[in-house]
Amino acid sequence: MRKYESKIIPAKKSLILLIDSNLTKLRKIGNYLKSKNFDVVLAQEGKSALESVNNIKPDLILLDLILSDMDGYEVCEILKNRSETKDIPVIFLSTESATENIIQGLQLGAVDFIHLENGEAELLARINTHLKLKRYTEELEQSNKQLKILIEELNKLNEEKDEFLGIAAHDLKNPISNIALIAKILINDENLSKEDIKGFANDILVSAERMLELIKNLLDLNKIERGELVLKPRLFNIVETIKFVISTYLEKAKEKNIIIKQDLNNKEIKIVSDENAVIQILDNLLSNAIKYSPFNKSIHIKLSDYKNYLKISIRDEGPGFTDEDKKNLFKKFARLSAQPTAGENSTGLGLSIVKKLADAINAKINLVSSKGNGANFVLTLFKNVEEYFNE
Ligand SMILES: Nc1ncnc2c1ncn2[C@@H]1O[C@H](COP(=O)(O)OP(=O)(O)OP(=O)(O)O)[C@@H](O)[C@H]1O
Numbered sequence: 001m002r003k004y005e006s007k008i009i010p011a012k013k014s015l016i017l018l019i020d021s022n023l024t025k026l027r028k029i030g031n032y033l034k035s036k037n038f039d040v041v042l043a044q045e046g047k048s049a050l051e052s053v054n055n056i057k058p059d060l061i062l063l064d065l066i067l068s069d070m071d072g073y074e075v076c077e078i079l080k081n082r083s084e085t086k087d088i089p090v091i092f093l094s095t096e097s098a099t100e101n102i103i104q105g106l107q108l109g110a111v112d113f114i115h116l117e118n119g120e121a122e123l124l125a126r127i128n129t130h131l132k133l134k135r136y137t138e139e140l141e142q143s144n145k146q147l148k149i150l151i152e153e154l155n156k157l158n159e160e161k162d163e164f165l166g167i168a169a170h171d172l173k174n175p176i177s178n179i180a181l182i183a184k185i186l187i188n189d190e191n192l193s194k195e196d197i198k199g200f201a202n203d204i205l206v207s208a209e210r211m212l213e214l215i216k217n218l219l220d221l222n223k224i225e226r227g228e229l230v231l232k233p234r235l236f237n238i239v240e241t242i243k244f245v246i247s248t249y250l251e252k253a254k255e256k257n258i259i260i261k262q263d264l265n266n267k268e269i270k271i272v273s274d275e276n277a278v279i280q281i282l283d284n285l286l287s288n289a290i291k292y293s294p295f296n297k298s299i300h301i302k303l304s305d306y307k308n309y310l311k312i313s314i315r316d317e318g319p320g321f322t323d324e325d326k327k328n329l330f331k332k333f334a335r336l337s338a339q340p341t342a343g344e345n346s347t348g349l350g351l352s353i354v355k356k357l358a359d360a361i362n363a364k365i366n367l368v369s370s371k372g373n374g375a376n377f378v379l380t381l382f383k384n385v386e387e388y389f390n391e
């Protein structure tokens, strides 16, 4: 389990750049601000202050109206026109209280105007208010950015859901129409033989099974995507698991005269993982290998045992994947160029479930394939399973 050291992060001091040509005033205000726990950088001239401001990166600037080399308004205008400095609050320091000075300063983008004769307490209060405002503005901008990202993600999810529902509805329409059609025939045709009725009942069964498979896949996928899949890692013999999956497909393979060749290590190889997830992955890969292989071919299942991991390869001699197919590999409803060779059902969800399950159990799934040269899916299961026990 990861351990986090608890660190006390000291509150960052705010840095104030104080620009004033009067050295006595500069020192006096500077010392006062330091005594109030601010970091302070002093500058006597506008030009040098402007040159160094990018390096200093102050949180706030106190600026005198009259400087020796240029006037304070000019400095403020330059600061507000530069993208790097435009958001730094500028407060004018003045001993005059002429309204037009205040208006001109505020029009140039300064946030406040402080008359020093009002005393240091007011200076401090105003500085703190503007620093707080700056912090809140930054936080608000940050939240806005996150909100925008969230809205974009939500829109994307919504579009995906719409597409998902559209395809699912389309896939359910055919078997349901088929069942409705058969029902009409059964109602209207009184001359049907027992054999005919049996045939129609069989058609209904096939349609119902297609729908059930689609719904089961959709529910599986939904469960994984919602994070509701509860993994139950335990120690099991992977050789037996592979043999079990193969045994469930022997009949189907025989119907297509496909031979499943096994190169399994016959000794026991125990690993810790969620066995059901491993079975579901292998089941999908083997079902595909049989579904997309032409008749009279072979499927090769190989287990290779390494120190920290093992690899299970399921290789077929079917049409393989084109480069275009590979771009859509593991996507939902991705029915690619290969077609079932004996009219089997195809919902296009199996491989997306495989990928999500593999991710969930920290396994890797790779495909080696090119058009016309068969497909070889390789599942890598890691033996280092610490994370299972530590969660
Ligand atoms: N071994 C394979 N060889 C060639 N193409 C394959 C192979 N496995 C899958 N494909 C292609 O990838 C597509 C997606 O496969 P996936 O398993 O996700 O769905 P599916 O087999 O069509 O339906 P299901 O949801 O019932 O598994 C298939 O439609 C097929 O075109």
Ligand SMILES: [Mg+2]
Residues within 6 Å of the ligand: 284, 287, 288, 349, 350, 351
């Ligand atoms: Mg499949």
